[in-house]
Amino acid sequence: MENNNNVKEKTNAEKHERTKKKLKIIGITLLAAGAAFVITGFVDFIKNISTFNQPQLFWCLIVGFPMLGFGGMVTAMGFRKEIARYVKNESVPIINEVGEEITPAVTSIAGAAMSAVKGEEKIKCPECGTENANDSNFCQECGAKLKKVCPSCGEVLDNESKFCDKCGYKL
Ligand SMILES: [Zn+2]
Ligand SMILES: [Zn+2]
Known part of the structure; x- marks a missing residue:
């Protein structure tokens, strides 16, 4: 017990x-x-x-x-x-x-x-949808030119742009 x-x-x-x-x-x-x-x-x-x-x-x-x-x-x-x-x-x-x-x-x-x-x-390729590093200018998968969106006015820009060509926002 x-x-x-x-x-x-x-x-x-x-x-x-x-x-x-x-x-x-x-x-x-x-x-x-x-x-x-x-x-x-x-x-x-x-x-x-x-x-x-x-x-x-x-x-x-x-x-x-x-x-x-x-x-x-x-x-x-x-x-x-x-x-x-x-x-x-x-x-x-x-x-x-x-x-x-x-x-x-x-x-x-x-x-x-x-x-x-x-x-x-990450930045999405507009052609094939592959996610690329933020600083890439071309898609690593298909070579398409990558675009980014101006955070200030929403304008679509080339990824290598330093400033927004519409509102002048520093990217
Ligand atoms: Zn692509
Ligand atoms: Zn802008």
């Missing part, structure tokens, strides 16, 4: 540990994603403010801040025991342990955020 109880306690503790581990991973992932969003939104905000444009990625800030807050809460929950242990002066190599599991997730999230930003700066 006593033995049975011990086993049960052990499973519960194990379950608890797994939950905590999940909390750590979710918390740190949220923190990283939140940070990525905040940075993305902030950079876009600054970039557009300096050119008097409407910041298009402002939603990144709106999404990022609660994500950071929530991530912080979840992380604190997951690390509560470790924090208590740390206070007791026991060194725990948790950062490394969690770090190894987290890194791929963080890398892929950061990558997704980056490609979302870069994706907006």
